[in-house]
Amino acid sequence: MKAYTSVTAIAHPNIALVKYWGKRDEHLILPMADSLSMTLNIFPTTTTVHLTPGRTTDRVLIDGTPADDEAHRRITEFLDLIRSRTGRRDRAQVETSNTVPVGAGLASSAAGFAALALAAATAYEADLDATALSRLARRGSGSACRSIFGGFVQWHAGQPDHPDPDRGSYAEQLNDIHLDLALIAVLLATGRKPVSSREAMNRTVTTSPLFTDWLATTRDDVPAMHAALKDADLARVGFIAERNAMGMHATMESATPPVIYRTPASHQLLEHVRAMRRRGEQTWATMDAGPNVKVLCPPAAAPRIAAELAAVSGRPTAIARPGPAAALTSESC
Numbered sequence: 065m066k067a068y069t070s071v072t073a074i075a076h077p078n079i080a081l082v083k084y085w086g087k088r089d090e091h092l093i094l095p096m097a098d099s100l101s102m103t104l105n106i107f108p109t110t111t112t113v114h115l116t117p118g119r120t121t122d123r124v125l126i127d128g129t130p131a132d133d134e135a136h137r138r139i140t141e142f143l144d145l146i147r148s149r150t151g152r153r154d155r156a157q158v159e160t161s162n163t164v165p166v167g168a169g170l171a172s173s174a175a176g177f178a179a180l181a182l183a184a185a186t187a188y189e190a191d192l193d194a195t196a197l198s199r200l201a202r203r204g205s206g207s208a209c210r211s212i213f214g215g216f217v218q219w220h221a222g223q224p225d226h227p228d229p230d231r232g233s234y235a236e237q238l239n240d241i242h243l244d245l246a247l248i249a250v251l252l253a254t255g256r257k258p259v260s261s262r263e264a265m266n267r268t269v270t271t272s273p274l275f276t277d278w279l280a281t282t283r284d285d286v287p288a289m290h291a292a293l294k295d296a297d298l299a300r301v302g303f304i305a306e307r308n309a310m311g312m313h314a315t316m317e318s319a320t321p322p323v324i325y326r327t328p329a330s331h332q333l334l335e336h337v338r339a340m341r342r343r344g345e346q347t348w349a350t351m352d353a354g355p356n357v358k359v360l361c362p363p364a365a366a367p368r369i370a371a372e373l374a375a376v377s378g379r380p381t382a383i384a385r386p387g388p389a390a391a392l393t394s395e396s397c
């Protein structure tokens with residue numbers, strides 16, 4: 065294999081149709097339940113890992129600015145994991161550029177750690193197949209394991225009694241789905257979220273009285289969603305996705321202190337999506353760890369629906385379709 069000192073990779077965010085919300089292992093980032101997502105064809109992150117032998121620290125630039133302490137620590141620890149596996153000591157310069165605001169519930173960490181995992185594994189010659197790469201990306205940010213793959217993706221939680229729990233928890237592309245689906249992101253707010261998803265998830269697991277029910281519902285929703293996608297039954301896909309997302313928010317809102325990502329503008333838009341449905345539109349909402357609302361609908365109707373959502377909210381929208389797997393864009397010596 066050729067040794068490269070500078071490697072660039074691109075990855076896209078993914079939005080879960082059945083959400084990941086709850087870890088059973090904070091260190092290995094092992095979820096309590098499977099989740100199922102769609103990788104988007106918009107909002108990519110591009111990351112270059114440039115090996116810098118002779119330097120004693122890693123350098124991290126995010127959108128041209130040195131990373132804050134927390135982001136620097138997470139990225140250095142992630143590189144340490146790869147260095148410990150490959151026996152390499154070289155420090156690196158990491159340059160990441162995002163096309164959406166970071167930390168606003170637009171899955172920037174999923175795209176970010178997927179691109180970083182691919183670029184860094186290649187630069188350090190870790191020689192990983194896509195499954196192993198998804199396990200590695202998971203260690204950076206759980207949902208990143210799903211952005212290694214394109215289209216529709218399931219993240220297997222793995223069995224709690226697996227002899228090597230790290231090996232049991234990986235993402236896999238679902239190849240039996242031919243549903244034509246669009247997702248409209250309504251960018252209600254692009255500021256950094258008040259509570260990180262990591263902290264919010266932990267607080268929900270440890271304090272929400274609804275958590276056990278949420279977990280049981282999610283465990284049922286993954287196979288139900290897979291079947292609905294396979295049947296190309298958009299109404300069932302939308303129904304399960306919206307109920308699952310609303311259940312996740314209700315569960316975190318019942319934590320102590322409550323985790324509240326939904327704003328009055330989110331609620332207004334959620335109600336509008338329900339009203340559109342009542343008048344016969346095929347629209348279903350989903351939300352992540354932030355105030356932004358995403359709307360599932362048939363692709364042919366997406367431009368018209370996006371225009372209505374933009375008019376109602378007074379905010380920009382972006383239309384996504386199923387997108388590609390993480391990929392290398394350049395390698396140089």
Ligand code: 2P0
Pocket residue numbers: 078079080082083084085093099173174204205206207208261262265351352353
């Ligand atoms: C998801 N989210 O399934 C869920 C739904 C947000 C809401 O995965 O702690 O950044 O790094 O594993 O992956 C966001 O959580 O959390 C997330 P960590 P991550 O997409």
